[in-house]
Structures are given as C-alpha cells and as structure tokens.
Amino acid sequence: MSHGRGIFVTLEGGEGTGKTTVIGKLKDYLENRSVPHIVTREPGGIEIAEKIREVILNPSHTAMDPRTEALLYAASRSQHLAEKVEPALAEGKLVLCDRFVDSSLVYQGYARGIGMDEVWSINQFAIHDRMPQLTFYLDIEPEVGLARIAANRNREVNRLDLEDLSFHHKVREGYLQLVERFSDRIVVIDASQTLENVERDIIRSLEERILKDF
Numbered sequence: 001m002s003h004g005r006g007i008f009v010t011l012e013g014g015e016g017t018g019k020t021t022v023i024g025k026l027k028d029y030l031e032n033r034s035v036p037h038i039v040t041r042e043p044g045g046i047e048i049a050e051k052i053r054e055v056i057l058n059p060s061h062t063a064m065d066p067r068t069e070a071l072l073y074a075a076s077r078s079q080h081l082a083e084k085v086e087p088a089l090a091e092g093k094l095v096l097c098d099r100f101v102d103s104s105l106v107y108q109g110y111a112r113g114i115g116m117d118e119v120w121s122i123n124q125f126a127i128h129d130r131m132p133q134l135t136f137y138l139d140i141e142p143e144v145g146l147a148r149i150a151a152n153r154n155r156e157v158n159r160l161d162l163e164d165l166s167f168h169h170k171v172r173e174g175y176l177q178l179v180e181r182f183s184d185r186i187v188v189i190d191a192s193q194t195l196e197n198v199e200r201d202i203i204r205s206l207e208e209r210i211l212k213d214f
Contacts, residue, residue: 106175
C-alpha cells in the first residue's frame, strides 16, 4: 500500500462489549504482522481531549445538558483528529480508534433524544468529512454488557454507567439504525461470544477488507 494514505478503523459498541480488551489484542496482532499503526480512543487520546473527557464523564456532572455534552464530544473529536489521527494517516498508518462519531450519533443523538441529524451537523464541522473506512460494531444485549461491567471491579465507573437500563437499550437501537444506514462501512460482530472469537471475527474481516492491500 502506498504511504501517505493510511486507513482509519473504529470500534463501537455499548457498555460492557469488551472493546478495550479487544483493542489490546488487535494491537498485538498488528505489531506481530508489522503493520504501521497507532491505537487511540475517544474522548481522549491526547492531553486536551483527555481533559475534556474528564469533564464529560465525571459522575458529579449530572446537571450537564445533552447539547453541551454533544458539543464537548465534538470539540474533543476535532482536537484529537487534528493532533493525532490526521498526522498518523498522512504517514500511511492504520489508525485503530476506540469510538468515533457513531458514538455521538447514538448516545447523544438517539439515546438522549437530541436527534441524530442535529448531532451529525455539529460533528461535520468537527471532522471535516473524515470518516472511518471500516467500523466494527460489537453488538450485545445491554443486560449482558452491564452484568459484565458489574463483575469487573477494575473498570472505571463513569457517568454513562449510572444510566438506567432503558437508556442502554436505546443505545443499542441507535447502533442498529446506523448499521442499516451505513451497511457498507459497519461490520456487526457478535460480542456475546468468547473474546477469542470476537478477536478472530474482527481479524478475519480486517484481512479481507483492508490488510490484503496494506
């Protein structure tokens, strides 16, 4: 693959889908295969965006208005793209990112009821038409995902974990709507399987769709 044009891949999913663990495994895989890459996350990944993350996810910030939340995510995303993602893509690297704009469309647009189109409009300003070539959506029943979180005492508890079950069901509904809308970009992965099988399915799809040319 010619350098100068990297590949942007994102992982999406509700709470407790195992995204963070899977990304760690994928990082090992890319290293073993000698694929030039970076692994990052949203919101965060760089100092300014991590500070915005602290504001967004702070459990004491229950007064935060949904529009404020959506704008903060978009601000964090814009900085993260400019400072970390775009330079890596320009160097011809594969960028693997834990969450991107789909999360905002689903969490703020759909689950919080602002509207997906409204959230999309503020994010278009933030991302300058930069979208992933490939997105893996880790799909799981919310009850199963939340039970996993409850069993994992080492995981940070953030403001989203304090939402009731109906919110998490809306998150899943929102993701499934995006899967229909962007079926050429989003690959659905059954996250109720073992971690090994989730990893295997993602790697198989990566190899078929992207890495054969990399």
